[in-house]
Amino acid sequence: MxxxxxxxxxxxxxxxxxxxxxxxxxxxxxxxxxxxxxxxxxxxxxxxxxxxxxxxxxxxxxxxxxxxxxxxxxxxxVGTSRYAVGVHLDPGVLSVVVLGIDGDVVARNTRATPDPHDPSRTVGVVTRDIEKVIVDSGIDRDRIVGVGIAAPGPIDAARGVIVDPPNLAGWHRVPLRDAIAKETGLAVMLDKDVTAAAVAEKWVAPPGDVQNFAFLYLGTGLGVGLVIGDEVVRGGSGNAGEIGHIVTDPDGLPCGCGMRGCVAVSCAPAPVVEEAERLGVLPAGRAGSDPLSIDAALTALVALADGGDVGAQDLLRRAGARVARALAVVSNLLDVDRVVLGGPLWDRVAPWYSATIPDALEQLRVARDMHPVTVSGTALGSDVGAIGAACLILDEALTPRTTSLLVRHA
Ligand SMILES: [Zn+2]
Missing domain, CATH: 1.10.10.10 (Winged helix-like DNA-binding domain superfamily/Winged helix DNA-binding domain)
Structure with missing residues (x-):
């Protein structure tokens, strides 16, 4: 229906x-x-x-x-009638796309996020990348309805403010939405990265079925975007989907929240890389602890596993099993029909996590005798967050309703 x-x-x-x-x-x-x-x-x-x-x-x-x-x-x-720009700001990766109303990506730009801990510099880089994709797309600016931004939470959705994300150390109450609106002169919306990813997945879902799914976003941090009963779930303040303190490894490392083995200290890229270094799977002495250095180390870990290194393979399988435990909590709580995985990290870990997660999830799922849950990678690839951000602004700008999420520069 x-x-x-x-x-x-x-x-x-x-x-x-x-x-x-x-x-x-x-x-x-x-x-x-x-x-x-x-x-x-x-x-x-x-x-x-x-x-x-x-x-x-x-x-x-x-x-x-x-x-x-x-x-x-x-x-x-009319596919060429309206377009939107989608920006996905991950602490490790900055992706910008131009999306047509029919869902076609007509231009894209992806780069490592330069100096992610400096908000004012990031605003400048995001603005330049937006202008670049608009020029690359060859589309008249008056056909661009606005810019959607997907960013790590927590956010103040009503004010378009990035509040205090754990992986963006220098960001404290940064009014990113208004800053980008001022720089570009375009209408701008800000939403959480996990929510944007879920919006994108909902956009491309086949017609007819009521959507009930969880999108597991794997980037510098891990989070869940939710569509339940065909509606995107944002929660009371736009910050739904925080899974960082679901315990997946009761004997694991202590977490800042006071528990042990939470998602944040057992499944995110940084702890997975640190575990590999502790076990001697990866060499010690990594250059830095910034998102780019972590990202490079994770790429090296996956390359080892792909090349047959048993220690690296075991480690990635264990990490996948921990992710499955978090997904079981989400699936049992919300009784979803499917789980979609994506985000900047997904392409690299997909072969290893895909081999582990479905069976591990099934064992922990209470409603397994009632209905199946499909587990799949997103068909939208690593642009999923940026595409979702563009979908947000298309949905919003093409209809006469107004919400507090949208700001137009005067
Ligand atoms: Zn915790």
């Missing part, structure tokens, strides 16, 4: 988002089919479609005839 609309005038913006979402997913619904799929009245759908036609966002694609009755006009998105 698709997302349902509500037949009251006060929720017009929501309904427009529902109709647009249905047109995007269906690849050729008529007005009658849109009304069926959304539960909206024929008149409401007709009014919304008229507005979208006038705005050039959708077009009439042709006529279908289904035997009796008059032929129906099908509708489709």
């Amino acid at each position: 698709a997302r349902r609309g509500a037949n009251q005038p006060s929720v017009g913006g929501y309904n427009e988002a529902v109709v647009l979402d249905q047109i995007r997913r269906s690849h050729g619904h008529s007005r009658v089919e849109l009304a069926d799929a959304t539960g909206l009245s024929a008149q409401t759908v007709s009014n919304i479609v008229q507005r979208l036609l006038e705005a050039g966002i959708v077009e009439e694609a042709g006529r279908t005839s289904s035997g009796r009755g008059k032929p129906r006009t099908t509708l489709r998105l």
